[in-house]
Amino acid sequence: MQTLEIIWTFFKVGIISFGGGWSTVGIIKNAVVPHWINETDFRALIAIAQSTPGPIALNAATMIGWSHGGFLSAFAGTLAVVAFPVAAIIATTLLARRVKLNSLAINESLRTGSTAMMIMTLWALMPSVADPLIIAFGLGSFAIAAFTKINALWAILGSGIIDAVAGPAIRKLLGI
């Protein structure tokens, strides 16, 4: 039964996964936290998704499926999240000559939609603890991703390694 719930949850995520990975993260969070996974683990999941091959929504479906029903749920969740997009592409290809939509208006309305989705994602993922190290990682990665051409992967791995190796020492130094 868990598997059916996973399928339904990720099928719904698939319908509105517009505009690339980051805009979908907030939607995924609303769908899975706290029912399937807690807040901290969800952040870790997104970091893992971003540093492994493949789209975030797909990775999230596989990983949450895996932890709730094993291989079967992982497999079913992965297919469920792409079911609607694939159906949409096939349907459009078949109907391409009959339906004529204004593609510029479509793209602009999707841009507005996905920007709003990203703002909602940012709101949903704001750090809830006032740990200066966590906030520093967030600000540092913003600077790297927004103003340099360095792959965001290095920010993810770097922050992870700094926290794993020197986290306790730095926090002690800051007196927390």
Next chain:
Amino acid sequence: MKATMQKSDREKGKKSDASPTPARLFWMLAKINTVTLGGGYVIVPVMAASLEKKGWMDEKEFYDIFARAQAFPGPLALSTALLTSLRLCGFKGAVAAFCGVILPPFLAIILVSGLLSTYGSLPAVVRFLEGAGAVVPGLVAAMIWKTAAKRAWTPVRIIETIVLSALLILLPAFSLPLLLTAIAGLYCIEGLCKR
């Protein structure tokens, strides 16, 4: 007419010995999706270069398809690969592309999940994941920053974005109907504004 022209262009262009087949599309996409990390916007240029190098599709045609792919829901890497393979090899090509895009990430996550269920509770691993997770809001903020900088803003679009963001934040339980209605509504408003 346009399609046949593009096809003959492709035949005239530097033709490599290997023409696109579903199996070749599968391997090309599987390789790209295994080694390219960082989401759709990183993968798409790699796909463009690879298709051009093989002589299967020139960049202009590819980026026209990419522009269309953005109008579909779902991961960009997937929709772009599906539309491209439909053009090159029909439905068999699309099935091959689907497997090529889906399989590598699926296997990678199964592997990582397996490792995490064994080592996930070690303190160093917990801290690594905590540190890595802390980066996520920063990356989202950077993506908003970059998207906003490139957007052709109008007063109407600014208001639409603010209102829709506020609604999504205030009514998280209704994000699906909210977004579907919003996209339809925004499409109508864009159409009206042009007139």
